[in-house]
Amino acid sequence: DRPVRRCGASLASNYTQTSEIVDLDWDNLGFGIVQTDYMYIAKCGTDGNFSEGEMVPFGPIALNPSSGVLNYGQGLFEGLKAYRKPDGSILLFRPEENALRMRTGAERMCMPAPSVEQFVDAVKQTVLANKRWVPPSGKGSLYLRPLLMGSGAVLGLAPAPEYTFIIFVSPVGNYFKEGLAPINLIVEDKFHRATPGGTGGVKTIGNYASVLMAQKIAKEKGYSDVLYLDAVHKKYLEEVSSCNIFVIKGNVISTPAIKGTILPGITRKSIIDVALSKGFQVEERLVSVDELLDADEVFCTGTAVVVSPVGSITYQGKSDFTLQGGIRAPRRWRRGPAAVYFTDESPDG
Ligand code: COI
Numbered sequence: 001d002r003p004v005r006r007c008g009a010s011l012a013s014n015y016t017q018t019s020e021i022v023d024l025d026w027d028n029l030g031f032g033i034v035q036t037d038y039m040y041i042a043k044c045g046t047d048g049n050f051s052e053g054e055m056v057p058f059g060p061i062a063l064n065p066s067s068g069v070l071n072y073g074q075g076l077f078e079g080l081k082a083y084r085k086p087d088g089s090i091l092l093f094r095p096e097e098n099a100l101r102m103r104t105g106a107e108r109m110c111m112p113a114p115s116v117e118q119f120v121d122a123v124k125q126t127v128l129a130n131k132r133w134v135p136p137s138g139k140g141s142l143y144l145r146p147l148l149m150g151s152g153a154v155l156g157l158a159p160a161p162e163y164t165f166i167i168f169v170s171p172v173g174n175y176f177k178e179g180l181a182p183i184n185l186i187v188e189d190k191f192h193r194a195t196p197g198g199t200g201g202v203k204t205i206g207n208y209a210s211v212l213m214a215q216k217i218a219k220e221k222g223y224s225d226v227l228y229l230d231a232v233h234k235k236y237l238e239e240v241s242s243c244n245i246f247v248i249k250g251n252v253i254s255t256p257a258i259k260g261t262i263l264p265g266i267t268r269k270s271i272i273d274v275a276l277s278k279g280f281q282v283e284e285r286l287v288s289v290d291e292l293l294d295a296d297e298v299f300c301t302g303t304a305v306v307v308s309p310v311g312s313i314t315y316q317g318k319s320d321f322t323l324q325g326g327i328r329a330p331r332r333w334r335r336g337p338a339a340v341y342f343t344d345e346s347p348d349g
Pocket of ligand 1: 208303304
């Protein structure tokens, strides 16, 4: 009996959203779930077409205990952000890239996916419906979490007969407790995140459950996050649990190549484009842990972490390697690349 609203072009006028921003402690947001107003939901049966989405109050969903996602992990997620400009208007960061990545991931996981148009439209509608939760300019962002899951019932191992696409949102600040200060990484030499031929290159939910153990151990020891090595040679960088990694040596910026075991990050792609446009040499290739320890500067990129400087790297328990660079290394990025890549279109036109 929850009120349901059809999405559509006239959605903005369906909502009595004031232009007022919610009263929150915007300076101490962190990265946690905040209950917002609405979430978007659309379903798809065996025909592969998603229904027109609905906007429903944010809250729990009913899920069959035999659903594909609960039993066999048939699920994907995305992450993207909306920012408020000083003039109050709202910008989205490259939502069509998330739509495309979800489609690629869905193919790998044998799921139908919303079209790019439907995905972007759903994102805009969800931001509009939760407009008052977009933080004031400069105080964080509204994080959007699109989910695609096999919601239909299965018992034998098979793709689910029904899929659900949801987008919920939460206002967020810095991902790491360090804020914008450099983070401390530990290189993992026991657990691996992905293997060749596996699903490391898509944003499937299982990739994140499988790193929780290494991350928990690292956090207990005081590290910010874990950097994984390749599972074959155990010497080439892959990615951090929550983000991609870059190393800088002189004028060359190197990052592990996308070869199926590393997530093709949208911030990663943006940083590469911006670095090239600024005259840096960018190399996407195998990057060894030795090169990492010899780097001038190291940083991580991701939607949640944005661009996070790395202050120290611990490898094999002994070498506590502290990178040069001050409070906000890498210095070259201080002015921030993000502004270049917002779409022209704001969700509220
Ligand atoms: C994101 O950066 O949006 C992610 O999905 C990473 C997640 C671990 C927070």
